Amino acid sequence: MKNFQLSAVRTTGTAPPPTHSTPDSPRADGIRLAHVARRFGSGDAALTALRDIELEVRAGEFLAILGPSGCGKSTLLQIVAGLLAPSAGEVLFRGRPVTEPPEGMVYLFQQYTKSLLPWRSVAGNVALAFEADRRLTRQQVQARASEYLGLVGLAGFEKHYPWQLSGGMQQRVAIARALAAEPRVLLLDEPFSAVDALTRVELQALVLELRRQRGLTVVLVTHDVDEAVFLADRIAILSKRPTVVEEIVETRIPHPRDAIETRELPRFLELRHTLMERLLGREPRP
Template sequence: MTVNVTEGGGMLDVRGLRKVYEGKGRRVEAVRDLTFTLGAGELACLVGPSGCGKTTLLKCVAGLLAPTDGEVRLAGRRITAPPPGMAVVFQEYGRSLFPWMRVRENVELPLRRRKSLDRKRGGELVEDALAAVGLADAGGAYPWQLSGGMQQRVAIARAVAYGPEVLLMDEPFAAVDAQTRAELEDLVRGLWRERGMTILFVTHDIDEAVYLGERVLVLSASPTVVQEQVKIDLPAERDQLRTRVAPRFAELRTRVYEQIQLAKRGDGAL
């Protein structure tokens, strides 16, 4: 099932995005022509063959990397640098947390950029975010005292405390075990429903994409375009036991898998 995306008007608009790397006599077109829109409050997952440019795309969307052509807009505003209405959760949570800072200080860090935010309100946002990810009592600990899954919860709490309009997540659960991954997937869906954020979730795991998303964007092999956008018409209430064994889940997973295999071979959509 393919989603028809209307032109413009979304919370996050990516239009004709192209990225070419040049240097040392080499020229690599990583992203050729990416166009898609995320509506306000939508949770979309992005998958594709290995090396297809998912991280390059995310860096361009986040304003961390300038595109060669095209543009990205957040609520109608063109992104030319990291925008105030966006937060990013990276895969390597260990590198994104400062080990010499306590958990509470790590979560508070991006809030210091907000000059209009007083210390009391900042503290309230930090405590609220820690409670939201199940770490209400961990504020005084250091990251190295926590498990990998708990450290990633701290990274998510930091993003939540910032109160972003759009949350970008770059394969955030790739480095944790299967049980922790399932718990974090449910945490993300819970936060999304409670807080109404627009989320673009990049993953290499097809099952994760189908379980989490309301839509799955399948990228082609590099140089990258959007090959297909698959609507995930599963119930809004999902759980790890029943949802993953549902016939419709299997059908959607197969559809996404077929598209990725076609992308690897460089074929068109089915």
């Protein structure tokens, strides 16, 4: 584990460029939100959480969604995932409306301790993604689970149970299970907020490296400005409730990204400062 964690702090290679393809193309993994709104309740007690959200996620990009607490970031991601229906508007994935969780899209929850089954081993949790495939023998299921655990630095932990692992290791199991479903799109709902700062840095680097290897489209919901700037190609800034997309910012930070050096780049510091001012409601300095 130690060697993997140290090497994972720096990502290698370059991120895959966003691709623009037709809805019938196998790489048409883009997502479009058209006039999406979400209201809770009815009548005078109705609460409008999202109002007329217009947003495009390009195939192959890493998009972060950033906004103040309580603005509806997780609600928006659940609508993208087909877990929650919009009150108005629609979400299109591969050119088709999302009315239920679509094939090719995986949602990684914030509370990894609740998403893992404590009575199943680490390998058993990962195998949930594909063990229903009757074409696979028991040995093939075990081998495949071990393969994905190796990708996230957990080779040798197959027989452990989630409660025997640290928080960061449990989240690695959740990431391995998500990858085992072989998604084209990975939806991340503040997945690192419950781990310590150093583990968070390691998991961020891990996600960047896996995204590079697999050519994934990634959408991250976060309230952490540094995390958004470090990981994303573009950042969608949400307003206070009722929420709209106020601005889309291109990070323009080169790959590979290093946990220390990237955070010292003038562009990183400039963007971090600007976004913090926006979220805190301060007037930008001359």
